[in-house]
Amino acid sequence: xxxxxxxxxxxxxxxxxxxxxxxxxxxxxxxxxxxxxxxxxxxxxxxxxxxxxxxxxxxxxxxxxxxxxxxxxxxxxxxxxxxxxxxxxxxxxxxxxxxxxxxxxxxxxxxxxxxxxxxxxxxxxxxxxxxxxxxxxxxxxxxxxxxxxxxxxxxxxxxxxxxxxxxxxxxxxx
Ligand SMILES: [Zn+2]
Ligand SMILES: [Zn+2]
Numbered sequence: 001x002x003x004x005x006x007x008x009x010x011x012x013x014x015x016x017x018x019x020x021x022x023x024x025x026x027x028x029x030x031x032x033x034x035x036x037x038x039x040x041x042x043x044x045x046x047x048x049x050x051x052x053x054x055x056x057x058x059x060x061x062x063x064x065x066x067x068x069x070x071x072x073x074x075x076x077x078x079x080x081x082x083x084x085x086x087x088x089x090x091x092x093x094x095x096x097x098x099x100x101x102x103x104x105x106x107x108x109x110x111x112x113x114x115x116x117x118x119x120x121x122x123x124x125x126x127x128x129x130x131x132x133x134x135x136x137x138x139x140x141x142x143x144x145x146x147x148x149x150x151x152x153x154x155x156x157x158x159x160x161x162x163x164x165x166x167x168x169x170x171x172x173x174x
Contacts, residue, residue, distance in 0.1 A: 139162055147160070
């Protein structure tokens with residue numbers, strides 16, 4: 001059996017002992033004698049770079065032939081798999097954005113109720129073609145951008161993540 005230093009001059013598969021990531025070292029893409037070693041991560045579908053000492057300490061070669069062969073098949077298909085992985089990430093991100101936006105809209109209706117203003121609906125600012133900014137939210141004080149891509153129909157102010165727009169409580173009635 002090859003010693004580790006011999007094995008590590010060719011294409012090889014390793015597993016990171018701390019995070020269990022499956023990593024491929026490809027000498028056609030990365031220099032095996034460099035101070036920092038580049039591996040292709042089969043779970044994150046990106047290049048991960050480790051200082052040589054860390055790689056030697058943390059990345060154990062997968063010696064199980066079946067496991068290594070399967071990993072190399074995955075590596076061969078990496079372009080397509082990477083595209084799939086990115087699609088999944090985008091779907092997740094879109095779902096998270098939707099949830100955050102729903103939460104802002106809920107806070108917005110609560111905000112209007114709390115200042116005694118009617119809810120007149122909101123509109124999307126996504127088609128405005130520019131990033132709308134106010135310096136900071138008058139209610140919660142955070143620096144504000146058009147986080148939810150939504151503006152209040154009553155005041156046309158963008159919604160803060162706290163739910164506030166530019167609507168203010170009506171002045172005390174005479
Ligand atoms: Zn706010
Ligand atoms: Zn408003």
